[in-house]
Amino acid sequence: MTARRARRRAGSLLILAVALAVATALAVAFDFPPADIAVLVAVAGVASAVAGGIGGVALRRLRSRPARVQTMTVALSSVLVAATGVVTAALAMFISFHDLVVLFVVLIVASGVAFGAAWQLGDDIGAGAEQVGAYARTMIGVDGSVSADRAPAVTGPGELAALARELADASRRLEESQRRERALESSRRELVAWVSHDLRAPLATIRAMAEALDDGVVDDDATVKRYQAQIRGDAERLTALVDDLFELSRINSGVLRLGRERVDLCDAVADALAGASAAAGLKGVAVRERLAGLPPAEVAARECCRALDNLLDNAIRHTPAGGTVHVEAAPARDAAVLHITDACGGIPEADLPRVFDIAFRGDGARRRDERGGGLGLAISRGLIEAHGGTVSVANTEGGCRFTVRLPAGDGR
CATH class of the missing domain: 1.20.1300 (3 helical TM bundles of succinate and fumarate reductases)
Structure with missing residues (x-):
């Protein structure tokens, strides 16, 4: 019994x-x-x-x-x-x-x-x-799609009405899951296309220059050094792309494990700015910072710095020469909030929801200037969300602003 x-x-x-x-x-x-x-x-x-x-x-x-x-x-x-x-x-x-x-x-x-x-x-x-x-x-439609219609008014016991509401809720969750699956599949196809293109170009260059060196087509020292520098640069570009793909796979597969430590975010941002200053100087972009009042946070230092590096690199690359990137701390309760504002001219409103999607590059101007597989912002979002934080983007006058919000560490 x-x-x-x-x-x-x-x-x-x-x-x-x-x-x-x-x-x-x-x-x-x-x-x-x-x-x-x-x-x-x-x-x-x-x-x-x-x-x-x-x-x-x-x-x-x-x-x-x-x-x-x-x-x-x-x-x-x-x-x-x-x-x-x-x-x-x-x-x-x-x-x-x-x-x-x-x-x-x-x-x-x-x-x-x-x-x-x-x-x-x-x-x-x-x-x-x-x-x-x-x-x-x-x-369930004939094509397997789920329709999340409103639950009908059931003429019967309350249990049946509750069952109808449960079915409607399950239908909404299934429909949302299908939308996410379709979006992920679309991102996957776009990623494969972009990565294939980004792998093919440097590999072709490396192969052509290596064959030229092997066949003795070039023999003067200046050209040989230039070819070697080009091969080394393309190899580094491929290495960075592979690293991005590996990091993204760790994030999306759920195997990313973050060790937490108390990090002074002012120092972390300063380190990221120091790494980005060379690229900013070469492009003629000024970087202005105002980090007073940014509280510490319990984060994994390496992953947090990488997320900030990607956001700063994105802001500098899309800011024209003579422009300014502003990095500012914002007052907030129980959170560390950081604004990174560039002078890219703004992002079309239709593209804003997709900025952090895998392999998204936006309009033609951004695509031409984009290096790698378009994975930096997707990696930043994944790493920040893995810390329990959020990152968002909005247009401002003359550019766009990325806002990073991380839970503040204890003992502020």
Whole structure:
């Protein structure tokens, strides 16, 4: 016997015990003789238990039948229990035949009301089940797509209405999951296309220059050194791309494990700025910082610095010569907030939601200037979110602003 069946049986016995107790208390309240009370309770209890057992067996055998049949069975069992108790009590207490007929008249009328209510309840349950079933069938389209329509108004018990709401909620979650899957698949295809292009160009250059060196096509020192420098530069570019792909795969596969340490974010940003200053100087881009009040945070130093490096590199590359990149701390409660503002001229509003997507490069101007596979911002978002933070982007006057929010460390 399962635990659930045992609880059901215990509940039924408890209800029967409570009913007998109430009946006994009612008889005592009206000054019935103790002997009559004992006879009435015993006879009614035994007769009702036998009739209830018969009804329970019938209901168990009919539990796979429609709800209307089961509710009618319950009503019939209830009437049978009542009739059995009345008849046995009447015989035990020597009630007159006239009084017994009166009891049966009342019992028949009550039975008609009970059967009518049971029929209506069974019909409501059946109709509600049909509505839920019809809704479930419309959730999945012929192409396998999920439709998250609003749950229908179910005419039936609250359990069926709750089931319809659960189905609607599951449908919404499935539809959202399908949207994310389609977006990831689109990003994957775009990534494969971009990476294939970015691998092909430097590999072709390396191969051509290596063959030229091997075949002795070039032999003057200046050209040989230039070829060697080009090969080394393309090899470093390929190494960086492979590193980005590896980091992104760790983020997306869920195997990224971050060790936490208390890091002074002012120092971390200063280190990132020191690394980016050379690129900014070569391009003629000024970098202005204002980091006063930036609190420490519990982060993995290497991964946090890499996320900041990517954001700064992105801002410098898309800021034209003579422009300025601003790095500023923003006051916030229980968080470390950093704004990185560039002078890229802004991002089209339609592209803003996709800025952090894998391999997204935006318009033609950005694509021509983009190095690597377009993975930097995607990696930054993954690393920041792995720390429990967020990164967002919005257009400002003359450029766009990236906002990094990290949970502040204890003991601010």
